[in-house]
Amino acid sequence: LPIEEARTARDTVAMDVRGRGRGRGMGDRGGFGRGFGGRGGDRGGRGGRGDRGGRGGRGGRGGRGRGRGRRGRRGRKDDDKVWHPVTKLGRLVKAKKIISLEDIFLFSLPIKEPQIVDYFLKDSLKDEVMKVMPVQKQTTAGQRTRFKAFVAVGDCNGHVGLGVKCSAEVATAIRGAIERAKINIIPVRRGYWGGTFGKPHTIPTKVTGKCGSVTMRLIPAPRGTGVVAARVPKKVLEFAGVNDVYTSATGATRTLGNFVKATYMALSKTYSILTPDMWVSRPYKSSPYQEHTDFLKDNPAAKKKILDDE
Numbered sequence: 001l002p003i004e005e006a007r008t009a010r011d012t013v014a015m016d017v018r019g020r021g022r023g024r025g026m027g028d029r030g031g032f033g034r035g036f037g038g039r040g041g042d043r044g045g046r047g048g049r050g051d052r053g054g055r056g057g058r059g060g061r062g063g064r065g066r067g068r069g070r071r072g073r074r075g076r077k078d079d080d081k082v083w084h085p086v087t088k089l090g091r092l093v094k095a096k097k098i099i100s101l102e103d104i105f106l107f108s109l110p111i112k113e114p115q116i117v118d119y120f121l122k123d124s125l126k127d128e129v130m131k132v133m134p135v136q137k138q139t140t141a142g143q144r145t146r147f148k149a150f151v152a153v154g155d156c157n158g159h160v161g162l163g164v165k166c167s168a169e170v171a172t173a174i175r176g177a178i179e180r181a182k183i184n185i186i187p188v189r190r191g192y193w194g195g196t197f198g199k200p201h202t203i204p205t206k207v208t209g210k211c212g213s214v215t216m217r218l219i220p221a222p223r224g225t226g227v228v229a230a231r232v233p234k235k236v237l238e239f240a241g242v243n244d245v246y247t248s249a250t251g252a253t254r255t256l257g258n259f260v261k262a263t264y265m266a267l268s269k270t271y272s273i274l275t276p277d278m279w280v281s282r283p284y285k286s287s288p289y290q291e292h293t294d295f296l297k298d299n300p301a302a303k304k305k306i307l308d309d310e
Helices: 002-028 068-081 088-094 101-106 114-121 170-183 231-240 256-268 293-297 300-309
Strands: 126-139 142-154 159-167 207-211 214-220 245-250
Touching: 088 114, 088 293, 101 114, 114 170, 126 170, 126 231, 126 256, 142 170, 142 231, 142 256, 159 170, 159 231, 159 256, 207 256, 214 256, 231 245, 231 256
Parallel strands: none
Antiparallel strands: 126 142, 142 159, 207 214, 214 245
């Protein structure tokens, strides 16, 4: 009997200790907010059969991290400002193998990175939001509304671009439209009306652009006339550096998107007309891609990526 009583007492103490441990484990550990919260409730009470202790209180949310994470974010933000070109044209521009936008337009090289335009025209480039309009799409759950932004950019010296972007937020749409406008930048040819003294002030010939039902016609004007146009195309023409011009528009000009696109299309045709002053023989020049083949062949960034993958 004394031996059996001793075993029973030992088992009871062991179960009591186990229950006390469980109570402490559940009670001490608080919830995980954003980090470890404070201590939870008190440990559970002693149970005869070693029952589980009381559940700990919910931990606090925890403070915002102030250690490595913040330093890491600051480093990424600084790294985002550095331009790492991903196209051949971008690499040539950053390496100063191409020194002007005219070299790009001469060979009709497609611009795929807005940083290329920033590299040449960052100080003089201006942008203007033409319009922000909501557009909707019918879905099974209802209507999904997004915002469409039209943005024009230019340096008021023969370069203009137009960008259109649709996004769920207005700020994102405008930001994307600015980048697209830089990618779509075109050269604008300017000329004279009458005497060829001073700087070019108008367009060289009559040009027409069309988008949808809107037809935009640009007519050269004498010096001092100004830009005779509506509010929307007037801003685009000023960005292009045209000081004097007459305009004639037909169609549904209330559709602002088509109105500004028609103006942009008309300006893009100024270099499509070959006039006698351009009948001069120019020496043939090879494309920048062909001229700098050795430079483009040696791509340390690609080699580094291959080595990292291996």
